Amino acid sequence: MDTRTGLPVVGMVGGGQLARMTHQAAIALGQSLRVLAASPDDAAALVAADVRIGSHTDLAALREFAKGCDAVTFDHEHVPTGHIRALAAEGVKVFPGADAIVFAQDKQRMRERLSELGAPVPRWRPAATADDVAAFAATTGRPVVAKAVRGGYDGRGVWMLDDAQADAELLATGTPLILEERVPLRRELAALVARSPFGQVAAYPVVETVQRDGICVEVLAPAPGITEEMATRAQQLAIDVAHQLGVVGLLAVELFDLGDDLVVNELAMRPHNSGHWTIEGARTSQFEQHLRAVLDYPMGSTALAAPAVVMANVLGGAPGGMSLDERLHHLFAADPGARVHLYGKQVRPGRKIGHVTVLGDDLDEVRARASRAARWLQEGE
Template structure:
């Protein structure tokens, strides 16, 4: 408890943009957010008042960080499961807990658990040799998708393998069939220790080279029956895995239904639109959930919401500050969020959200704004 405010202290392991935006939500709630960052240059470390520095895999650093926190949560899934268990065993309230978090950390464990629950998943198999891969590919058809069991994100740790391709070396793998998808969707739910759940509208996510570049809320032309089924699926998964906090379920829409692709147990890129586009942002909702507060409303604030990620562009051109001047003059309704990151080609450095009545119009405005911030034109 923060004695200055009489309100809880939430510790967030990781100092990236998710912690930065959670800090913004904490301010409105009067909460004190403590951040464990790796560097003073981390996005959250640039803005938060209570920052400690340390390695998220160092148990001693985690123990020191957790002292005085009412609850500890995460802005990424890379904290070793064993370290999370040690924190819990020493009396620290950690959400999501290790028995849930492992299913966002370990793709093999996730596939095994979801399969046992009867959730729709691609056909998959653990792979340890070229013979394993060949047998699986011959069974489900080529090419197949190979994934690192741990550590992959934003297209990293994922390989599309044709017949005869060598296995990636030095990493544990699973292989999945290549799903004939119509598009990619995502649904987010929040769950509290009490068991209350709140689901957000289903969104469409647009990927390019393994990186999400657009999110459209609600997912255009999605039948209401399928939208409800996606929300119920996410609620069922959150409940079965005992998730506390935000859960993002990445989905493939296929002929005849849905297939679960990935899980994330934290605020997620597919929910950044909620800052302006929903009654309660995913960042406030995550805080409410881990503190066991009642959930906030998740309804849209406009009929159509489009979010576009801002990626680092080629070096040179006009300065970022000048790009903001031009963008705001051209589109004063565009809402910009920059993460305090150094610009590097292809790196997520921010996002833009646009609200309106027509999806195609807001999508075009968001894409134009993101492109201007990336390229200066």
């Protein structure tokens, strides 16, 4: 508890853009967000008042960081589960707990558990040898999707294996792998829910996520053309997974839409890129909802603020040209309704440096505006 305000202190391990935007939500609630950042230059460390510098793999640093926090949570899933268990054993309220977050850290554990629960997943198996890959390919056909058991994100840690030579080259790296069939997906969806320790849940409208080169470039809310039955099915699936895994906080369930069926692709247990649109586009942002959940507050409304909401990620462009500040001037003059969030990151080609959200009545118009705004901030034209 912050003695100056009489309101809770939440500690967030990780100092990236998710912590930065969670800090913004905490301000409105009167809460103090403490951030454990790796560097003073991290996105959240540039704006938060209470910043501690340390590594998420250092148990001593985590213990010191947690002192005085009413709850500790994460802006990424890389804290060792042993450290999370140690903190919990010492009385720290850590959300999500180790028994839940392991399923977001370890894809093999996730697939095993989801299969046990009867959740829809692609055909899969662990693989350690060329014979494992060949046997799986014989039943699913090529290409085979290979995923690193731990550590992959934004397209990293995923490979398409077309032949035995590709199998051998990947296996030679020694990376622990699982194999999945390549499903005939129509598009990718995401179902975002929040769950409190009390067990209350709140589900956001199901969204479509548009990927390019393994990176999410757009989120369309609600997912265009989705039937009420499929949207309800996706939301209920996410709620069931949250309950069964004991998730506290935000859970993003990334889904493949196969037309008549849905299968689970990935899980994330934190605020998620597929929910950034909620800052302006929903009555309660995912960041405020995450804070409410970890503090066991009642959940906020997830209703849309407009019939159509589109979030477009801003990626770093080629060096040179007009400054980012100049680009903002031009963008705001051209489209005063575009809402820009920049993360304070150094610009590198292809790096996520911010996002733009546009609201309106017509999805095509809103999508075109969001895409144009993001492109302008990336390219200056």
